[in-house]
Amino acid sequence: MLKTQDLSYWYQNANQPLFKNVNLEFEEGESYAILGHSGTGKTTFLSLIAGLDTPKDGAILLQDQSLKKIGLTNYRRKHVAIVFQAYNLFTYMSPLNNLLTAMAITESKHAGDREYATQVLRDLGIGEDLITRNVQHLSGGQQQRVAIARTMVCDARLVVADEPTGNLDEDNTQAVITQFQSIAHDQKKCVVIVTHELDVAAMCDHQYRLENRQFTKLA
Numbered sequence: 001m002l003k004t005q006d007l008s009y010w011y012q013n014a015n016q017p018l019f020k021n022v023n024l025e026f027e028e029g030e031s032y033a034i035l036g037h038s039g040t041g042k043t044t045f046l047s048l049i050a051g052l053d054t055p056k057d058g059a060i061l062l063q064d065q066s067l068k069k070i071g072l073t074n075y076r077r078k079h080v081a082i083v084f085q086a087y088n089l090f091t092y093m094s095p096l097n098n099l100l101t102a103m104a105i106t107e108s109k110h111a112g113d114r115e116y117a118t119q120v121l122r123d124l125g126i127g128e129d130l131i132t133r134n135v136q137h138l139s140g141g142q143q144q145r146v147a148i149a150r151t152m153v154c155d156a157r158l159v160v161a162d163e164p165t166g167n168l169d170e171d172n173t174q175a176v177i178t179q180f181q182s183i184a185h186d187q188k189k190c191v192v193i194v195t196h197e198l199d200v201a202a203m204c205d206h207q208y209r210l211e212n213r214q215f216t217k218l219a
């Protein structure tokens with residue numbers, strides 16, 4: 001579904017790219033983990049496939065059409081859902097309104113469906129008592145689950161997450177990864193997760209490590 005074609009990126013110095021001539025393919029219905037030391041460019045890579053930044057060289061293709069051609073704004077709105085480490089929820093809203101707003105903005109096929117949004121939140125352990133509370137008054141793990149719920153109620157086929165379990169305990173980590181696997185396997189979306197945790201990566205269908213400016217397939 002999503003392909004990188006000789007993708008290269010650097011911030012200041014073209015002679016020291018973070019990665020160079022990367023050719024990778026990501027399929028729907030599959031989950032991918034990206035590992036790598038701090039500072040190797042994992043977040044940068046996610047921001048490129050999420051359409052938040054543009055390649056310095058090469059291209060990113062969605063179903064053989066370049067993101068450039070699709071248009072980054074259109075791509076971000078319609079085709080990609082992002083879970084940042086800092087959640088990026090609308091902080092002045094409740095979990096329910098976060099989902100309803102995202103569904104409206106992205107023109108999801110579920111737009112306006114409160115019942116559906118409530119059910120998805122409930123499935124992730126965000127019950128009646130929490131769905132109308134301001135998200136700032138939720139715990140980190142609860143906010144993270146709202147962010148994941150938000151990707152589930154939108155139609156975007158690509159879900160990218162930057163260290164989604166970075167500050168979760170073991171139980172919450174397990175729950176979050178199970179949810180991402182369900183997004184891939186049941187919703188048939190493509191899930192790309194950056195993580196430092198080997199056991200989190202092991203729960204994904206495919207693992208890559210970013211080192212020496214290249215992505216190496218593990219196992």
Ligand SMILES: Nc1ncnc2c1ncn2[C@@H]1O[C@H](COP(=O)(O)OP(=O)(O)OP(=O)(O)O)[C@@H](O)[C@H]1O
Binds near residue numbers: 038044045
């Ligand atoms: N806007 C920027 N301008 C210049 N350099 C940057 C910018 N953003 C990141 N960098 C540098 O690019 C490199 C890669 O950053 P990136 O955030 O992609 O790493 P990462 O692999 O996600 O690291 P971590 O595991 O610590 O999150 C780092 O050396 C970082 O300092």
Ligand SMILES: [Mg+2]
Binds near residue numbers: 043044162
């Ligand atoms: Mg990072």
